[in-house]
Amino acid sequence: MRKEIIDLVFPNPLPSTEEIEAKYPPRQLPDGAIVTRTAPSPTGLLHLGTLMAALLPERVAHQSGGVFILRVEDTDQKRQVEGAKDLLLHAMKDYDIPNDEGPVLNEAEKGIYGPYVQSARREIYQAYVKKWLEEDKAYLCFCSEEDNEKTHEMQTKANIRPGYYGPFAKCRKLTEDEVLANLKAGKHFIVRFKSPGHYSKKILIEDLIRGKREFPESDLDIPIMKGDGLPTYHFAHLIDDHLMGTTHVIRGEEWLSSLPLHTQLFAVAGWKAPKYAHISHVQKLDENGNRRKLSKRLDPEANVTYFDEKGYPKDALIEYLLNLGNSSFEDWRRQNPDKSYKEFPFNIKKIGSSGALFDFVKLDSISRDVIGRMSAEQVYNYALDWCEKYDVPFATVMKENADYMKKILDIERSGVKKVRKDITIWSDVKKESSFFFDNHFTLTTGEAYSILKPLSVNEIQLIVKGFNELYNPSDDKNTWFEKIKQVATNIGFTCDMKAYKANPEAFKGNVSDVATVLRVFLTGKTQTPDLYAIMQVLGSERVTKRLSIV
Numbered sequence: 446m447r448k449e450i451i452d453l454v455f456p457n458p459l460p461s462t463e464e465i466e467a468k469y470p471p472r473q474l475p476d477g478a479i480v481t482r483t484a485p486s487p488t489g490l491l492h493l494g495t496l497m498a499a500l501l502p503e504r505v506a507h508q509s510g511g512v513f514i515l516r517v518e519d520t521d522q523k524r525q526v527e528g529a530k531d532l533l534l535h536a537m538k539d540y541d542i543p544n545d546e547g548p549v550l551n552e553a554e555k556g557i558y559g560p561y562v563q564s565a566r567r568e569i570y571q572a573y574v575k576k577w578l579e580e581d582k583a584y585l586c587f588c589s590e591e592d593n594e595k596t597h598e599m600q601t602k603a604n605i606r607p608g609y610y611g612p613f614a615k616c617r618k619l620t621e622d623e624v625l626a627n628l629k630a631g632k633h634f635i636v637r638f639k640s641p642g643h644y645s646k647k648i649l650i651e652d653l654i655r656g657k658r659e660f661p662e663s664d665l666d667i668p669i670m671k672g673d674g675l676p677t678y679h680f681a682h683l684i685d686d687h688l689m690g691t692t693h694v695i696r697g698e699e700w701l702s703s704l705p706l707h708t709q710l711f712a713v714a715g716w717k718a719p720k721y722a723h724i725s726h727v728q729k730l731d732e733n734g735n736r737r738k739l740s741k742r743l744d745p746e747a748n749v750t751y752f753d754e755k756g757y758p759k760d761a762l763i764e765y766l767l768n769l770g771n772s773s774f775e776d777w778r779r780q781n782p783d784k785s786y787k788e789f790p791f792n793i794k795k796i797g798s799s800g801a802l803f804d805f806v807k808l809d810s811i812s813r814d815v816i817g818r819m820s821a822e823q824v825y826n827y828a829l830d831w832c833e834k835y836d837v838p839f840a841t842v843m844k845e846n847a848d849y850m851k852k853i854l855d856i857e858r859s860g861v862k863k864v865r866k867d868i869t870i871w872s873d874v875k876k877e878s879s880f881f882f883d884n885h886f887t888l889t890t891g892e893a894y895s896i897l898k899p900l901s902v903n904e905i906q907l908i909v910k911g912f913n914e915l916y917n918p919s920d921d922k923n924t925w926f927e928k929i930k931q932v933a934t935n936i937g938f939t940c941d942m943k944a945y946k947a948n949p950e951a952f953k954g955n956v957s958d959v960a961t962v963l964r965v966f967l968t969g970k971t972q973t974p975d976l977y978a979i980m981q982v983l984g985s986e987r988v989t990k991r992l993s994i995v
């Protein structure tokens with residue numbers, strides 16, 4: 446294209462592409478090191494898919510000794526939402542998804558392959574757009590949005606593949622004189638790619654997750670520079686991933702259909718294309734039993750903040766996502782209960798190619814295990830953090846009784862083979878500990894009798910009184926249990942659980958019924974962690990008081 450035209454398009458000086466390339470030297474990394482990035486467009490809520498599209502590349506990059514980049518894709522200025530970028534940076538920090546390059550919360554951008562926010566790269570893109578105009582790889586398009594809508598309507602009606610290509614690429618046919626006249630007349634324009642493709646040709650492209658796939662070659666003359674001088678996503682992807690030395694693009698499956706275009710852009714530029722891996726969306730069943738993508742509008746769990754509010758530990762959500770990504774995570778976790786999830790050898794090739802259904806039962810089970818691996822001190826700190834945001838009165842109780850709380854949380858935790866699993870989300874800490882506090886423990890004898898049916902009031906009273914008489918807070922666990930057995934025997938309940946199970950009709954009750962009676966009077970619940978440990982923490986005063994109400 447004539448210099449006169451290009452000077453009108455870019456009246457201000459731009460760096461040459463050679464100058465730009467010189468600022469982005471090839472990376473010196475060991476063999477096999479993967480350079481990858483997450484490239485979100487911060488447009489509001491933080492979607493679960495966005496977290497997944499950050500976590501998986503981060504794992505892959507860091508496990509290979511490579512580089513993980515955060516690039517903020519904000520070229521669609523209309524869709525930008527104030528504060529969305531910070532929300533993202535907070536999440537990356539809170540969820541411990543560290544990027545080696547790009548923006549970081551409250552710090553200057555890191556890395557020498559930046560800037561990493563696309564709106565700050567305008568000149569770079571324009572330098573390449575200019576070059577492509579010079580080399581006839583791109584052209585100016587003066588079609589208005591209305592023109593394009595009309596064409597689209599016509600194509601849809603006539604059942605023709607929609608788009609700006611072949612016979613529909615009107616401006617591709619303009620002569621340079623016509624282009625110049627339009628420019629001089631001040632007509633609005635964009636820049637389009639001059640696609641060399643033929644739709645009837647088939648090409649094979651490899652996706653690391655989905656294998657080799659056949660696509661029709663792309664013949665779309667897509668916009669590469671919009672009216673506001675910023676690039677489109679496709680062009681920015683080409684320029685940035687080339688300059689930043691990205692070896693692998695790991696992104697959502699919504700971009701799979703753009704693969705023929707993207708590989709074509711790399712070919713036209715004469716650059717090596719990165720390897721691609723398209724991650725399936727997390728799905729959900731709709732009311733008719735059909736699978737659909739989690740939707741920000743319809744599903745609260747599409748929003749990462751939802752899990753914070755509910756009180757899931759951050760690591761639980763991360764482990765859940767890893768488990769969705771590589772189904773072998775579950776076995777690995779079982780075999781390596783004490784390792785950090787960061788040691789799990791995450792494998793891109795083992796990412797499932799069909800979308801997994803979001804499963805709260807699984808998330809809950811992972812969450813119970815994650816909390817089960819924590820120390821009492823950690824559970825206390827995380828739960829307190831959560832309560833300070835979402836349950837201030839209980840946060841106060843926790844702070845005023847910090848030592849007592851930690852002892853409560855340590856029951857069936859340190860030094861046991863089977864750790865308690867009664868805490869799934871942070872609000873369970875209150876649910877499972879409030880009975881330890883007298884002002885939260887309001888059980889009446891009537892309520893206890895009703896919980897303990899079909900045991901008779903007489904039997905219950907004999908048990909409670911009988912144990913209270915024998916109770917000695919300094920008993921060790923064996924002696925304590927012997928006393929429970931003694932109470933059972935005294936009232937004609939059996940201690941032989943095998944015999945009881947074989948023929949329950951032959952007995953009035955058993956030793957476990959005795960423990961249940963005590964449990965209900967002491968905690969208001971029929972199921973708790975170890976009763977002996979609970980009594981130790983409650984202390985003799987509370988135990989005696991609670992057993993004296995009958």
Ligand code: GLU
Binds near residue numbers: 483485486696
């Ligand atoms: N900005 C795109 C998105 O948010 C990035 C896709 C990519 O990773 O290339 O989906």
